[in-house]
Amino acid sequence: MASSVSALNRFRYLRLGGVTLADYGFYVLCATAIVLLATQAVIDPRTFFQTLDFGVADGAIYALVALGYTMVYGIIELINFAHGDIFTLSAFIGSALLGFFAINGDSLTLTNVIALLIVFPVVMLIIGGINVTIERVAYRPLRNAPRLAPLITAIGMSFIVEGAMYLWRGAATITFPDLLPHGPGFQTYIGGVFFTFKDVFVVVAAVILVSLLAVFINRSKLGKAMRATAQDRDAAQLMGIDINRTISATFFIGALLAAAGGMIYGLYFTSLDYHLGFRAGLIAFTAAVFGGIGNIPGAAVGGLLIGLVQAFSDNYIGSKWTEIVIFGILIGVLVFRPTGLLGMRVPEK
Amino acid sequence: MNRAAVPRGSLLARLRLRERIRDRDTALYGILLIVALVFPAATLYTQDGSTYLISLAGHAGTYVLLAIGLNVVVGFAGLLDLGYAAFFAIGAYTYALFASQQLLASPIHHAYHFPFWLMMFVGLLIAASAGAVLGFPTLRLRGDYLAIVTLGFGEIVPNVFYNLDQWTGGINAIGGIDQPVLPAWITGPWAGANNIAIVSPFNFSFDPIAYYVLIFVLVAGAIILVNNLQRSRLGRAWMAIREDEVAAAAMGINTVTTKLLAFAIGASFSGFAGAYYGASFGLVSPDDFLFIVSITVLVMIVLGGMGNIPGVIFGAIAIYFILNWFLPSLPPNIESLANTFGLGALNDRNGDWPGLANATQRLTLLIFGLILVTMMLLRPQGLFPSRVREQELKHAVALEDEAAVEQAHA
Numbered sequence: 001m002a003s004s005v006s007a008l009n010r011f012r013y014l015r016l017g018g019v020t021l022a023d024y025g026f027y028v029l030c031a032t033a034i035v036l037l038a039t040q041a042v043i044d045p046r047t048f049f050q051t052l053d054f055g056v057a058d059g060a061i062y063a064l065v066a067l068g069y070t071m072v073y074g075i076i077e078l079i080n081f082a083h084g085d086i087f088t089l090s091a092f093i094g095s096a097l098l099g100f101f102a103i104n105g106d107s108l109t110l111t112n113v114i115a116l117l118i119v120f121p122v123v124m125l126i127i128g129g130i131n132v133t134i135e136r137v138a139y140r141p142l143r144n145a146p147r148l149a150p151l152i153t154a155i156g157m158s159f160i161v162e163g164a165m166y167l168w169r170g171a172a173t174i175t176f177p178d179l180l181p182h183g184p185g186f187q188t189y190i191g192g193v194f195f196t197f198k199d200v201f202v203v204v205a206a207v208i209l210v211s212l213l214a215v216f217i218n219r220s221k222l223g224k225a226m227r228a229t230a231q232d233r234d235a236a237q238l239m240g241i242d243i244n245r246t247i248s249a250t251f252f253i254g255a256l257l258a259a260a261g262g263m264i265y266g267l268y269f270t271s272l273d274y275h276l277g278f279r280a281g282l283i284a285f286t287a288a289v290f291g292g293i294g295n296i297p298g299a300a301v302g303g304l305l306i307g308l309v310q311a312f313s314d315n316y317i318g319s320k321w322t323e324i325v326i327f328g329i330l331i332g333v334l335v336f337r338p339t340g341l342l343g344m345r346v347p348e349k
Numbered sequence: 350m351n352r353a354a355v356p357r358g359s360l361l362a363r364l365r366l367r368e369r370i371r372d373r374d375t376a377l378y379g380i381l382l383i384v385a386l387v388f389p390a391a392t393l394y395t396q397d398g399s400t401y402l403i404s405l406a407g408h409a410g411t412y413v414l415l416a417i418g419l420n421v422v423v424g425f426a427g428l429l430d431l432g433y434a435a436f437f438a439i440g441a442y443t444y445a446l447f448a449s450q451q452l453l454a455s456p457i458h459h460a461y462h463f464p465f466w467l468m469m470f471v472g473l474l475i476a477a478s479a480g481a482v483l484g485f486p487t488l489r490l491r492g493d494y495l496a497i498v499t500l501g502f503g504e505i506v507p508n509v510f511y512n513l514d515q516w517t518g519g520i521n522a523i524g525g526i527d528q529p530v531l532p533a534w535i536t537g538p539w540a541g542a543n544n545i546a547i548v549s550p551f552n553f554s555f556d557p558i559a560y561y562v563l564i565f566v567l568v569a570g571a572i573i574l575v576n577n578l579q580r581s582r583l584g585r586a587w588m589a590i591r592e593d594e595v596a597a598a599a600m601g602i603n604t605v606t607t608k609l610l611a612f613a614i615g616a617s618f619s620g621f622a623g624a625y626y627g628a629s630f631g632l633v634s635p636d637d638f639l640f641i642v643s644i645t646v647l648v649m650i651v652l653g654g655m656g657n658i659p660g661v662i663f664g665a666i667a668i669y670f671i672l673n674w675f676l677p678s679l680p681p682n683i684e685s686l687a688n689t690f691g692l693g694a695l696n697d698r699n700g701d702w703p704g705l706a707n708a709t710q711r712l713t714l715l716i717f718g719l720i721l722v723t724m725m726l727l728r729p730q731g732l733f734p735s736r737v738r739e740q741e742l743k744h745a746v747a748l749e750d751e752a753a754v755e756q757a758h759a
Contacts, residue, residue, distance in 0.1 A: 152721055324509060
């Protein structure tokens with residue numbers, strides 16, 4: 001038994017021209033998927049590109065949520081189970097705030113634009129504040145506790161946030177104001193594929209937010225502090241970085257993205273319930289792992305890929321198999337490439 | 350040692366009860382044992398012969414088995430498993446498929462009715478092999494990546510049972526599962542009979558007390574087994590890996606085999622529990638094994654005190670009763686409380702106010718979350734942490750303090 005396992009590992013790490021066999025396995029899997037999809041694209045390009053369109057829109061939302069998971073994991077190695085519920089909460093708060101505006105969903109009226117321009121940042125700030133509070137109350141006191149203790153408080157916080165939403169609006173599905181224009185003037189067929197303004201909005205918003213995040217992480221002083229803290233907390237502290245402030249900032253920014261994601265989700269799908277974040281969070285987390293957890297571009301790519309996988313699986317395999325496909329791919333990726341798609345091969349600490 | 354020095358006077362002194370009670374874990378075992386033995390009689394007496402609490406305790410026993418099993422993986426070997434419910438599902442479905450009419454409608458058109466006592470061990474073996482199969486390619490993953498693979502596995506398994514509706518009935522669940530049959534059993538007023546008599550052969554047919562006795566025996570067996578495992582060479586190897594995998598490997602421990610065994614043995618307990626679960630409910634549905642079940646069992650062991658068997662058992666029982674007895678009974682209790690204090694008006698629905706019972710019912714999830722967070726903040730090591738772990742942690746803190754002092758002097 002033991003020898004067979006080590007033989008398996010030896011086999012796995014056998015190198016052929018500088019590439020390990022595990023990598024070959026991974027490339028073969030990717031190639032198979034691409035070939036299968038390409039065949040579909042040739043047979044029925046319309047369905048293919050329509051699915052692609054759905055997948056990209058879904059993936060953009062997953063990417064926004066996955067970024068929060070990956071940032072928090074990167075800096076304090078915690079699976080923040082409450083993050084998915086923060087995402088849902090933002091849509092709840094957003095729908096309540098939007099209720100104050102006169103709403104006309106069929107065209108891009110000035111009121112709609114103003115309402116969105118006011119509500120978006122307000123919701124993001126509120127959610128950011130809530131997430132920082134959660135970190136302060138439930139995670140910071142346990143920073144030096146056994147590793148599983150903050151995991152349990154994260155689960156507890158998830159229940160608390162879900163419970164608060166349940167208390168507020170009950171178990172029924174709530175409708176989000178349908179603010180984005182979706183009339184005849186805002187949809188078009190390009191080569192037989194149905195595009196709506198909503199799809200474009202989701203993707204553009206996500207791209208803008210992710211680019212802003214990338215600039216922030218790579219250029220700003222706080223971003224540099226975050227990277228340093230993620231790499232080595234003690235060394236960062238010795239260099240004079242305020243660890244608590246940096247971690248709070250990470251939670252704040254992660255929540256900003258999740259809040260934007262939640263608002264975009266609400267605008268795109270227009271209905272949600274208090275339990276949505278549990279499943280969506282799990283899938284977004286999978287996306288973060290998929291791209292290599294702790295890796296910020298990885299989370300964006302992973303989110304997009306999971307969205308695509310979901311759309312293609314829904315369409316070509318059947319939606320009841322989608323979850324099996326997503327998690328099956330997750331296991332496959334981790335077996336062949338244990339640090340995710342873009343994760344680096346870091347030496348073990 | 351001089352034999353005359355041994356005190357002979359009282360029974361208490363001879364059993365050295367005083368010293369034993371002073372040992373927290375032994376005392377905890379003692380309390381659990383006494384409560385478990387007194388519980389059925391006490392509830393029958395206080396609840397006017399209602400067996401509801403006893404059947405609840407029987408189901409709590411399933412979770413005790415699960416917690417003991419997950420503790421082997423997470424507490425002993427330090428491998429985070431977020432998909433433990435998958436093995437539970439495999440055990441339950443193994444029994445349900447081969448002890449009901451279900452397979453008659455499946456492509457093989459033949460119903461099997463294997464006895465419970467056999468299927469319990471078959472479920473155990475199949476769950477253990479599922480653990481080994483999952484572990485084999487993935488155990489070289491470090492830390493949380495393993496957790497994520499198990500999470501994925503835990504999502505896949507119930508979904509597979511859900512989708513293979515030709516075989517498992519899917520959303521319709523498998524019902525009419527066979528009850529265990531014993532050659533002989535004692536029946537009495539508690540089971541609805543007029544007087545105490547011996548029935549032979551005895552069919553369990555959802556008799557809560559019979560199930561209670563069965564789970565008591567199973568849990569007792571599991572406790573003895575897992576205590577011996579902990580003290581065995583394998584148990585020490587697990588703990589060595591948990592503390593430092595590289596050092597353990599350097600000491601000659603085969604880390605892969607050891608971790609694989611932790612996975613398989615941990616899974617086997619839930620296979621066992623699965624068979625019992627299928628029999629005691631008579632119904633197995635994919636919804637019984639979702640992610641939330643894995644999370645609940647994890648919460649039980651962390652809250653009880655990871656790695657410490659009596660603590661884990663206590664955590665399982667406490668969380669089970671909070672979730673399935675305390676929280677559901679809260680709304681009617683609050684309502685009657687309001688009535689006694691003359692605040693009965695609060696119970697009525699009034700405009701936006703949904704009524705006190707309804708409002709409390711909406712609060713339950715929030716309350717459970719608050720309980721989890723507060724407990725963890727107050728006792729990050731769990732209620733009854735393992736003594737060895739506690740010493741190690743104190744030692745580590747002391748070492749760090751010394752190092753800090755040295756640094757300050759340097």
